[in-house]
Amino acid sequence: MVKNKPAYYKGIVIGGSAGSFSLVTKILSRIKPDFKYPIIICLHRLKHIRSGLLEGLNLKSNLSVVEPYDKLRLEGGKVYLAPSNYHLFIEFDSTVSLSTEEVLNHSRPSIDHTFFSAATSFREKMVGILLTGANKDGARGIKDVHNKNGFTIVQDPKTCDVDMMTKSALQLFNPDKVLSPEEIIDFLNSL
Amino acid sequence: MAIAPTIHDIREITPVLSDKFKIDFSNYAFSFLRRRFAHIFNVLNVKSTKDFIEKIKSGELTEDFSYHFPVPDTEMFRDPSFWRYLRLKILPGLEEDKFSFWFPQLVSCEELFSLLVILKEEGVIDKAKVYCNVSSAKKLEEIKSGITDSKKIELNKQNFKRLELNHHFEDYFINEDGKVFIDKSLMTNVEFLKGNFFNEVPNTTVSFVIFRNRMIYYNAKLQVNAEEILAKYIHKGGYMAIGIKERISQANQSLFDEYEISEKIYKV
Numbered sequence: 001m002v003k004n005k006p007a008y009y010k011g012i013v014i015g016g017s018a019g020s021f022s023l024v025t026k027i028l029s030r031i032k033p034d035f036k037y038p039i040i041i042c043l044h045r046l047k048h049i050r051s052g053l054l055e056g057l058n059l060k061s062n063l064s065v066v067e068p069y070d071k072l073r074l075e076g077g078k079v080y081l082a083p084s085n086y087h088l089f090i091e092f093d094s095t096v097s098l099s100t101e102e103v104l105n106h107s108r109p110s111i112d113h114t115f116f117s118a119a120t121s122f123r124e125k126m127v128g129i130l131l132t133g134a135n136k137d138g139a140r141g142i143k144d145v146h147n148k149n150g151f152t153i154v155q156d157p158k159t160c161d162v163d164m165m166t167k168s169a170l171q172l173f174n175p176d177k178v179l180s181p182e183e184i185i186d187f188l189n190s191l
Numbered sequence: 192m193a194i195a196p197t198i199h200d201i202r203e204i205t206p207v208l209s210d211k212f213k214i215d216f217s218n219y220a221f222s223f224l225r226r227r228f229a230h231i232f233n234v235l236n237v238k239s240t241k242d243f244i245e246k247i248k249s250g251e252l253t254e255d256f257s258y259h260f261p262v263p264d265t266e267m268f269r270d271p272s273f274w275r276y277l278r279l280k281i282l283p284g285l286e287e288d289k290f291s292f293w294f295p296q297l298v299s300c301e302e303l304f305s306l307l308v309i310l311k312e313e314g315v316i317d318k319a320k321v322y323c324n325v326s327s328a329k330k331l332e333e334i335k336s337g338i339t340d341s342k343k344i345e346l347n348k349q350n351f352k353r354l355e356l357n358h359h360f361e362d363y364f365i366n367e368d369g370k371v372f373i374d375k376s377l378m379t380n381v382e383f384l385k386g387n388f389f390n391e392v393p394n395t396t397v398s399f400v401i402f403r404n405r406m407i408y409y410n411a412k413l414q415v416n417a418e419e420i421l422a423k424y425i426h427k428g429g430y431m432a433i434g435i436k437e438r439i440s441q442a443n444q445s446l447f448d449e450y451e452i453s454e455k456i457y458k459v
Contacts, residue, residue: 047346048271048353050435069438070407071414083436085265089222097220098436100265100404108265117222 003124003151003176009037009191010094010122011074015111015141017044017133019161021053023181024131028061028079030185035063037191038074040090042082042114044107044133050084057081068096082109089117105137115141124149127191129184130175131155133165143173153177153184196228200240204228207244211253214389218413231259257327262408264301266343267308268350269403270435273454275354278309280451281399281430289429290319291397295388295421296405297323300334300373301343306401307377308363312356321381322393331383337372339364344371388420396426403455404434415442422446425459432456 016024020043031039045053057065057079065079074080074094082088086098087109104110111130115138118126128145130138132155146152152175157163159180169175179187196204201224205216216224235255237243246252268274282290290310297303303323310316325331339347351360365372384391400421406414418440425431431447433439433455439447447457 048350050270050272067436069436070434071411071438085269086436089220091220091222097222098407098434099223099226099262100407100434101226101262120222 010125012039012127013118014041014129015138016131020131033062036076039079042111047085070098087113090121111138112141119145119148126150129153132160134162136168139168261298263299267301267347271353289398292321292399293397294323324384324388337375339371398429400431418443
């Protein structure tokens, strides 16, 4: 089924694990500075290290990257990074809610949790992107985005440092696109 | 097989819970309610929303709900820098007769045991008084027994190391047949309050409220309400700590001054 492009997107959600930091850095350094939608990023990260990742992303990003506080409202053109040791959820009113609930897929933040909540809140007005990673977290979540008519992109496993996450997703459903990193950047800049 | 509650189910359940527990459950974050009810339906093997509601009304599930609904602490000494700050910067500045602490919503042992270790390490545990609200009778007995969660033991030890204390983990925690217990003498000055802090509070004001990562499950309205209650029970010059990704609501900025913002410690 070909999906109709919505008039606007409520959010772009990106998930990734091992190897995805450099790729996310590359995406944010090449994204157009006037990109108009919120980008929510959930990366697997060490629980006890609060700083470093955010600063690293901000060094090269064309958009401002923040670790959101609980109840923060999403704004277009900003990047929201799931904080260490918290799950990140999206509410119906486009605010962020954080949680210290049990780990999911050995992860907190869990990519599945972020995708599930974004899929429920944004429905067809979102793009979900799953990048390279070393476990299955994110696969069920991006399938849920697909089931709720969001637009889904899975990084081409041939271009992944570790392809377990993307292959797990591709075993569950057929995303709208399977793209290389360069193609993902081009896609985002075309929105 | 247990069912997952729908939005309609949640709207049916929340007024019943509100009536039973005297807290407005519709003021919890919606996505949290959806996940937590699904969790409860799963662990209690709930067959239907109607059945769940009837059992809440009759009181049959009151204790089980109180036990499973709140989110347990993730680990002991979560955010070690917070505990270091408390030990090195806050405790030395407290007046002799003001070593009083309050956990308005204690869901599991980790935050309490972390505080007790820090108080013992600083040699002030004998003059300290610690109040804790615990909603579940079963959870209260677990906490009183001093047992820790064996699944978290390695993480707890790693965090403990990051505190750079003078004593070893084993000086505070005892391994008995594979189960790890806190030295129960540390719990002498802990007073447990039944129920939630919206209905049950200490009979005095305290110096330090520890309420980390609890209001993230509330909506903005309930957060404002909670902050107002808590502020009333802190001495002038006392402190409140919330989670590092929480903020005091806009409405209550005048009640709390930022004190150590990186650890989210506020002064009243």
